[in-house]
Amino acid sequence: MMTSAEIRKKFLDFFVSKGHTIVPSAPIVVKNDPTLKFTNAGMNQFKDYFLGNQKAPWSRVADTQKCLRVSGKHNDLEEVGVDTYHHTMFEMLGNWSFGDPANPAAGYFKKEAIAWSWELLTELYGIPKDRLYVTVFEGDKDSNLPQDTEAQNEWKKWIAEDRILLGNKKDNFWEMGDTGPCGPCSEIHVDCRTDAERRQVDGATLVNNDHPQVIEIWNNVFMQFNRLKDGSLQPLPAQHVDTGMGLERLVRVMQGKQSNYDTDIFTGTIAAVEKIVNKKYTAGDSKTDISFRVIADHIRAISFTIADGQLPSNTDAGYVIRRILRRAVRYYYSNLDYKQPLLFQLVPVLAEQFQDVFPELQKQHEFVAKVIKEEEEAFLRTLDKGLKKIDDIIQQSVGKVIAGTAAFELYDTYGFPVDLTRLIATENGLTVD
Numbered sequence: 001m002m003t004s005a006e007i008r009k010k011f012l013d014f015f016v017s018k019g020h021t022i023v024p025s026a027p028i029v030v031k032n033d034p035t036l037k038f039t040n041a042g043m044n045q046f047k048d049y050f051l052g053n054q055k056a057p058w059s060r061v062a063d064t065q066k067c068l069r070v071s072g073k074h075n076d077l078e079e080v081g082v083d084t085y086h087h088t089m090f091e092m093l094g095n096w097s098f099g100d101p102a103n104p105a106a107g108y109f110k111k112e113a114i115a116w117s118w119e120l121l122t123e124l125y126g127i128p129k130d131r132l133y134v135t136v137f138e139g140d141k142d143s144n145l146p147q148d149t150e151a152q153n154e155w156k157k158w159i160a161e162d163r164i165l166l167g168n169k170k171d172n173f174w175e176m177g178d179t180g181p182c183g184p185c186s187e188i189h190v191d192c193r194t195d196a197e198r199r200q201v202d203g204a205t206l207v208n209n210d211h212p213q214v215i216e217i218w219n220n221v222f223m224q225f226n227r228l229k230d231g232s233l234q235p236l237p238a239q240h241v242d243t244g245m246g247l248e249r250l251v252r253v254m255q256g257k258q259s260n261y262d263t264d265i266f267t268g269t270i271a272a273v274e275k276i277v278n279k280k281y282t283a284g285d286s287k288t289d290i291s292f293r294v295i296a297d298h299i300r301a302i303s304f305t306i307a308d309g310q311l312p313s314n315t316d317a318g319y320v321i322r323r324i325l326r327r328a329v330r331y332y333y334s335n336l337d338y339k340q341p342l343l344f345q346l347v348p349v350l351a352e353q354f355q356d357v358f359p360e361l362q363k364q365h366e367f368v369a370k371v372i373k374e375e376e377e378a379f380l381r382t383l384d385k386g387l388k389k390i391d392d393i394i395q396q397s398v399g400k401v402i403a404g405t406a407a408f409e410l411y412d413t414y415g416f417p418v419d420l421t422r423l424i425a426t427e428n429g430l431t432v433d
C-alpha cells in the first residue's frame with residue numbers, strides 16, 4: 001500500500017514528466033485579494049495569469065496547495081467530521097496550463113488534461129476503470145453557455161459512454177468566487193462501494209448525490225471566462241487548464257479505506273487524541289467519533305493557518321480561525337470529557353508528519369502551540385458557564401428558535417461564535433434567529 005507521501009510524490013513526478021515545473025504551495029491566508037480571505041483552491045495564486053493581468057513565468061506548473069474551505073463561496077464547515085470526506089483544510093493536488101496565444105504549443109487544453117488525468121489514475125495509481133465516472137458541463141441556456149462537447153468527445157476516447165455524465169452549472173461550471181476566473185469543468189468520481197453494492201445500484205445514479213462512498217476526487221476546470229461584478233461573463237484573453245484533486249480523498253481510495261480519517265494522513269493525529277483523552281475512536285457516527293474527526297481535521301486548519309501568519313483574533317480571517325478553534329474545543333469539552341487545553345498537544349505530531357512537504361510548521365511549532373494553548377485557555381475560562389447558559393436558553397426558548405438577543409449574549413459574554421450557537425441549537429432541534 002502506498003503511503004500518502006508516496007501518493008503525493010507520484011502526482012508531482014507524473015506532471016514533471018509532462019513538462020511541468022513544481023511550485024510551492026501559496027500561504028493559506030490570502031493578503032492581496034479583496035475577494036478572498038483564504039486560499040480555497042490551487043488556482044488562487046495564479047489568478048492574475050488567468051485574467052491576463054500578468055504573464056506567467058511558466059507555461060505548465062503543478063503543486064500541492066494548502067486550501068481552506070470555511071467561508072465564502074466554498075464552505076464545507078458543517079459537513080466536517082459528521083461525514084468522512086469533507087475538510088476545513090485539505091491539500092489540493094493541481095496541474096495548470098497557462099495559455100499564451102503567441103505560443104500555443106507551450107500550453108495544453110482539454111485533450112491533454114483529460115488524457116493525463118486518465119493515465120495517472122488508471123495506469124500509475126491503478127484505480128480500476130469500472131469504478132470511475134466522469135461528468136461534463138451540460139450547458140446553461142440562461143447564461144448562453146453551450147454543452148461541453150469537446151470534453152465529452154475527449155472522454156469518449158478513454159471511458160465507456162455510459163460513464164460520461166452530464167452535469168449542471170452548480171456541479172460543472174467552476175467559479176473561484178462571486179467574481180473572477182471561471183469555466184466549464186469535468187469532474188472525476190470514484191465508486192468505492194463493495195462489488196455487491198455496485199451490482200445492486202448503478203453507481204452513475206449516485207454521482208453528485210452526497211453518497212459517502214461515491215465521491216468526487218478530481219476536477220479539471222477549463223478556464224475561459226472572467227465573471228464580472230455585474231454577473232456577466234467576459235471571455236479571457238487565453239484558455240487555461242486548472243485542476244484540483246483532493247489528496248485526502250485520493251489517499252483514501254488508494255489505501256482502500258471507507259473514510260479519509262482511516263488513512264495515514266489522519267491516523268497519527270487520532271491516535272494522539274486517543275492517548276490524551278483515554279478513549280477509543282471506533283470510526284462510527286457517535287458524538288465521540290464525530291469529535292475525534294472534528295479535532296483531527298480542525299487542528300490542521302488552525303496550525304497551518306497560524307504557521308502561515310494568521311493569528312486568531314476578533315475580526316476577519318483571524319476570527320475565522322478563532323471560530324474553528326472554539327468549535328473544536330467545545331467538541332472535546334462536551335463529548336470527550338476533556339476539560340483542559342488539548343489541541344496544542346497535537347502540533348508536534350503534525351509538524352513532524354508534514355516536515356518534508358510544509359516545513360513552515362516544524363520551523364515554528366513551539367510558537368504555534370503556544371498561540372493555540374493560550375486561545376484554548378481563554379475559551380475554556382467561559383465555556384462551562386456558556387454551556388449552562390445555552391442550556392437555559394434552550395429550555396426557555398419559545399417555538400424552537402433561539403432569539404437573536406440570546407445568541408448575541410452568548411457571543412458577547414461567553415465568546416460563543418454564532419456558528420457554535422447554531423451547532424448546539426441544531427443538536428437540540430432548534431434554530432437561531
Ligand code: GLY
Pocket residue numbers: 040041042043174219221242243244
Ligand atoms: N479550481 C478547481 C477546483 O477547485 O476544483
